[in-house]
Amino acid sequence: MILAVAGGKGGVGKTTLAYNVAAALDAVVVDADLGMADLPGGRGPDLHDALAGAADPIETLRAGPVDIVPCGRTLAGARAADLRRLEAAVAAIERARGTVVLDCPAGRRADAGVPLAVADACLLVVSPRAFALADAIRTRELARELDAGLVGCAVNRVTEEPPTGAIADALGAPASVVPADPRVGRSVVEERPVVDTAPDSAAAAAVRELARRVPG
């Protein structure tokens, strides 16, 4: 099972949700944001190297509370990365580890589209602002064209009651509300997924609910 976490707009919390949903699914999370990596890096080969044909995708796995395939942080690496290798690389990780969560970049360029093309399903992240929803709708169209079925959408960092009904209607998938919680915000940098650190929190419940929507 390959799940893409996408959203069109930057800064809505795709990486944070990808990391935490991966924790709930006991999955590997791949930092597919080739130009602006967000997940913790580390020594050793990363996704840039795998996509440049310089490393075996399995070698890029980095163990942690959630296993991560980090992405390089150099522009040269982003240029050298060949997206045509992504499908085979992700498939190799899926064969070895089961479920894979792809943290997709913002935008509608090839680096955002190819992970959706590679994925079996996608999860859209929107912030409660209207302009984020517009980007999410465009990404939903892209996902539909590329055959990544939409399993749900996350309305992230909610501080007051959002129009979930309207968002679910616009995106055509059930919307889950992920309340603003500083533990979620810190979870990626500290590598402490919220389902582990605060399993009884509303945020952890929302993450588990999103994970339950993922088939297989």
Add this chain to the structure above:
Amino acid sequence: MDFAWDVDREGDVSLVRCRVRNDDAVPRRVRIESRLDAPVLPPRRGGVAEEGWDEGGVTLRLAPGERRALGFAARAQPADPPVEVAEVTAVDPVERPGGSSPTDADDGAASATAAALQRLGDHRPPRDAVAGTADGMSKRGGTDDSDPQTGPNSPPDDGVESPGSSAAPASPSGEAEWFGAVDAQLEAVEARIDRAERLTDADVATATEVVAEVDGVEELSGLDERVAADATRLRALSERASALAARAEATDAPVEALERLA
């Protein structure tokens, strides 16, 4: 190109349906244009116009034998014919934004990837952005020569670049590039010092010549400070470089012996 159409009137709107089939053995790009006297209202999903449509019509890419049904509306009287095939061009079946295909990529399985790559813009940061960084790597295309950072040992362009200094900071080609960049810097410093030397105790004729060379005396402003700064930096660099060279010469790592033992 097999082409059929049909038009309906609904109030003051004309609804046009058409069917197009590529009966050639090669993929074709087809441009179908409306002849109605109003902008095309393309099919939309969730308010977003479908790919390929614009005000005048639609551009499609059809595989050999592929058939496609289309429809649009326009606020105009029906015309006869309402649509026409404006252009048919051959499409290179392997045309991809990424250039040549990597040897180990699975072409058959990557069709969804290929479709995404074909439809979407190139994601890669512009070459100039990469060349501006310290770890600027090899380039694509035929314009490589213009780049001062491309060392003689840069890998050949095959559409797939080497992983860069992030993965192998001490790789021979990275090092060659680093030394190339240092050489380029030293040449710039040398040009400044040349100029300063010629101006030192210069007669009027030489000074005039130098000023003319650099397009006016404003260009020389700050030259003395910059050359003084160059001197300080070069002195420090030279001391460090010669110390490193001495240490390098003094080492004698028994690598061969270690390899024999391993």
